[in-house]
Amino acid sequence: MTALLATSDPVLLEFAELVRTEGKVAVEGNRTRWDVGGMLDAEARVLSAPEGIVDYKPDEMTAVVRAGTTVAELHAALAEKGQRSALPERGGTVGGALAVGESDFRSLGRGLIRTCLLQIRYVSAEGRIISSGGPTVKNVSGFDLPRLMVGSLGTLGLMAEAIIRTNPIPPxxxxxxxxxxxxxxxxxxxxxxxxxxxxxxxxxxxxxxxxxxxxxxxxxxxxxxxxxxxxxxxxxxRPAPAPKIAVDAVVSALNDQIKRNFDPDGRLNPGRDVLAA
Ligand SMILES: Cc1cc2nc3c(=O)[nH]c(=O)nc-3n(C[C@H](O)[C@H](O)[C@H](O)COP(=O)(O)OP(=O)(O)OC[C@H]3O[C@@H](n4cnc5c(N)ncnc54)[C@H](O)[C@@H]3O)c2cc1C
CATH class of the missing domain: 3.30.70 (Alpha-Beta Plaits)
Structure with missing residues (x-):
């Protein structure tokens, strides 16, 4: 399910205000993977995503967390209830980890980063808050936008809040x-x-x-x-990141088409190229 302006949370609305409707703009996390995919266009305004854990339901194994929260802070809260998530904990933020999209090197046990994202709320190039996905599998219909956002390097939308699937820490x-x-x-x-x-x-x-x-x-x-x-x-x-693979020209063209549909004026995280990451 995908909806526009699907929140009345003033924190997210204020973030959307900051993104505005024009001008080049990017979000920074903790800059641990800042230059992945290329250097940011010097003209871009740099914002921080909102922070904080909004809701955590251990019984349902879901946590609603704002994208500027560090993965370490989220994992500390989950650990109090004997849980963790697939997000890699290497000094970055939830939004940064999702934007970069590399899975943790222990993903066989923790799950892939792509599958731990159940819902995303992001600010679009038009400055609207888009909410896609849902806390339960049955809520998801239409294209799976959350998975598209993982690894998009903030070029399709600026992530504000996510629902993350949690899992138990083995004894x-x-x-x-x-x-x-x-x-x-x-x-x-x-x-x-x-x-x-x-x-x-x-x-x-x-x-x-x-x-x-x-x-x-x-x-x-x-x-x-x-x-x-x-x-x-x-x-x-620890293992080095997976080597780059040559991208098929058809895939590359499709990629450009998707980017143009999400961000026709190239205002979101300009300078980053997901195929160069
Ligand atoms: C030594 C070291 C080893 C690491 N090893 C691994 C590893 O093995 N696996 C792994 O997955 N990660 C690894 N990381 C990276 C770590 O996972 C980071 O937490 C994360 O990937 C980037 O988070 P960040 O907050 O620093 O993002 P930043 O570096 O600040 O940003 C990275 C990119 O994401 C974009 N971005 C950030 N926040 C948002 C947002 N809210 N909306 C849209 N775009 C956004 C930025 O514009 C930028 O393009 C490693 C980091 C270090 C320092």
Whole structure:
């Protein structure tokens, strides 16, 4: 379901006022991925998205959060109820994480960033608040705009508020690593690792779940390679972002068409190119 001006929240209405109806404009989060997709046009006004957790329903596993809230703040609130989300927590904001659209390196356990966004409220190039998606699957009809906004680098709309799906923090968790074990071998051996990747010759695995299951999975893993229990990987041991792939000319043309439909005058986050990200 997509609706125009679907809010009476004065905070969101004030954000829409700031975006105005003309002139180049961008939103900054914490600038941890600021130059992804190209440098911002120097003429653009730079705004901050509204902040704050508006509503959190642990039983329904949904949180309504304004886009300028840091992912760390959201996750701290969720952790009090034993929950987390698929948003990557690397110093940025909810809006920034959604705009960049990279999934967390533990996405096997936490879910993909694209699927954790249930509803988005954004300010369009015409300065209107658009609300799309809904807190339950049944509310969603028509094109899935929330998923289109993920990874759009703020070029289609400036995100103001999101409903994020939450999920439980498993009671037990353990990282293991081993030199040179093919990830395929691990995937075949253990039931559902929360993270699995190879980095500079080392294979990293995170096992999560109930304590007894984690213990059993660790035993299976140790039978399939020279695995040791280790601390969580630090920044230097995490996987690098996926390499860029060549974009088909037809896809590129379609992309331009979508951008023109959302933002005919090129006022939203000018200078960013999602295909260059
Ligand atoms: C060392 C390091 C490693 C990282 N590794 C990962 C990783 O592995 N996986 C991962 O997913 N992320 C990673 N990140 C990035 C992190 O996830 C950021 O939280 C997030 O992606 C960007 O958030 P930000 O608030 O800093 O956005 P910014 O850098 O401020 O903005 C990024 C882009 O989003 C746009 N934008 C920001 N807010 C909005 C909004 N409300 N509406 C529309 N557009 C908006 C900006 O205009 C800009 O184009 C890493 C960051 C660092 C510093």
């Amino acid at each position: 037990a968790s353990q990282w293991l690593s081993a030199p040179g074990v093919p990830t395929r071998v691990v995937a075949d051996a253990v039931l559902a690792p929360s993270s699995l990747y190879e980095h500079e010759g080392t294979t990293w695995v995170q096992i999560e779940g109930h304590a007894a299951d984690v213990t059993a999975e660790i035993a299976v893993l140790k039978n399939s390679g020279d695995f040791d229990e280790v601390d969580a990987p630090d920044e230097t041991q």
